[in-house]
Amino acid sequence: MxxxxxxxxxxxxxxxxxxxxxxxxxxxxxxxxxxxxxxxxxxxxxxxxxxxxxxxxxxxGEDVYQVMSALAFASQNGVNPALQQRIRQAGEGLTEAVRQGDLSRTDAAKSRISDLYREMRRDQAEFRAPNRQTVRPEKSAR
Structure with a gap:
């Protein structure tokens, strides 16, 4: 749910x-x-x-899901800053193309964002969080 x-x-x-x-x-x-x-x-x-x-x-469809996911992650700082900027720019281009009724530009923008979505997913798959370790302050030597 x-x-x-x-x-x-x-x-x-x-x-x-x-x-x-x-x-x-x-x-x-x-x-x-x-x-x-x-x-x-x-x-x-x-x-x-x-x-x-x-x-x-x-x-x-999967293409609309990928566009939505990429835009959502970018809006929530869920991707690196360079990729975030490219996703946002592509999203602005998509919005403009839809408002103008330009179907070929709309399809191109959706395709571009889908490519960026796949790049985002690769980055997320490669990310390795550092191992957690307990930090214990050492006793000072006198």
């Missing part, structure tokens, strides 16, 4: 212009319903709504 709730927030926030209006409204409605069911502890109903959100994610 948490992941579905996150998706229901992130899609309208980052890729509203790529979604059919009925899907956009449904996603927003599902987000509110998921919040309500979680607060009420109605997990059976919440699970059913979550399945609807996940089905909608599938219907919207």
């Amino acid at each position: 948490r992941w579905a709730s996150a998706l229901a927030f992130l899609y309208p926030h980052h890729v509203a212009e790529l979604m059919p209006s009925e899907d956009l409204e449904a996603m927003r409605h599902h987000r509110n319903e998921l919040q309500t069911t979680r607060k009420a502890g109605d997990f059976d109903r919440g699970h059913k709504i979550a399945l609807k959100v996940i089905a909608m994610r599938s219907r919207l």
Whole structure:
């Protein structure tokens, strides 16, 4: 339910212009319903709504998911600064192309962001957190 709730927030926030209006409204409605069911502890109903959100994610396609994910990670400083800047610039180009109704530029921008998404995923896979070690102050020698 948490992941579905996150998706229901992130899609309208980052890729509203790529979604059919009925899907956009449904996603927003599902987000509110998921919040309500979680607060009420109605997990059976919440699970059913979550399945609807996940089905909608599938219907919207992997390319839109990748665009949304890349834009979301970039907006949350979840990628290195250079990649973050490239994702944001590509996102601005996508928004401009959609607003102008330029389908070829829209497709090119989506493709560019999908490439950046794959680069982001490679960086995340290669990241190795440092080993945690307990720090013990040494007794000073007298």
